[in-house]
Amino acid sequence: QVQLVESGGGSVQAGGSLRLSCAASGSTFVNYYMGWFRQAPGKEREFVAGITWNNGYTRYADSVKGRFTISRENAKNTVYLQMNSLKPEDTADYYCAARLPTSLTYNYWGQGTQVTVSS
Numbered sequence: 487q488v489q490l491v492e493s494g495g496g497s498v499q500a501g502g503s504l505r506l507s508c509a510a511s512g513s514t515f516v517n518y519y520m521g522w523f524r525q526a527p528g529k530e531r532e533f534v535a536g537i538t539w540n541n542g543y544t545r546y547a548d549s550v551k552g553r554f555t556i557s558r559e560n561a562k563n564t565v566y567l568q569m570n571s572l573k574p575e576d577t578a579d580y581y582c583a584a585r586l587p588t589s590l591t592y593n594y595w596g597q598g599t600q601v602t603v604s605s
Contacts, residue, residue, distance in 0.1 A: 488512040488594040490582045495599030498572055502603070506567040508582030508596060516540050519585045520565045521592060522556060524578035524601075534580070535567060550576075572603045 494506040506522070521536040535556040536545045544556050555568040565582060579600050583592035 488584060490584060490594055490596035492580065492582050492596040492599040495580060495601045497602040497604065500573055500603055500605050502572050503568070503570045504572065504601060506569065506580055506582075506599060506601075508565040508567075510563045510565065510582075510584065515563060515584065516560075517587050519587065520556075520558065521583045521585065522565075522567045523581045523583060524576075525581070525598075526575075526578040529578075531581070537565065569601070572601075574603045574605045577601060577603050 489511045491509045492506060494504060496504060498504055516539055518539050519536060520539060522534040523531050524534050525531040532547065534547050534550055535554055537556045537558055539558055546554060553569065553571045556565065558565045579598040581598045582596040584594040585592045
């Protein structure tokens with residue numbers, strides 16, 4: 487059974503940094519596509535960043551390009567989201583998700599971790 491567990495959220499002032507972690511278990515993830523999403527209060531969930539586990543190909547939402555970096559550590563089955571130059575509009579619950587290459591939608595989701603950025 488696939489499990490994704492996020493950690494690393496918290497409160498930070500604008501301009502600060504946080505690193506989110508997503509520990510994956512229950513499968514061999516080498517063929518998965520991993521993504522980070524976020525949902526702010528009263529807003530729809532949105533894509534933030536994604537990475538292909540086997541070759542490290544990455545993709546970012548325009549709103550975070552140049553500030554956020556997604557990476558993975560194969561030995562630990564962990565995906566990271568390094569968030570720098572944080573802005574109040576980055577405040578949201580952040581979710582890790584995993585998608586099989588044959589799937590059009592994300593198959594597995596973590597429970598989320600909260601990020602609050604104050605001005």
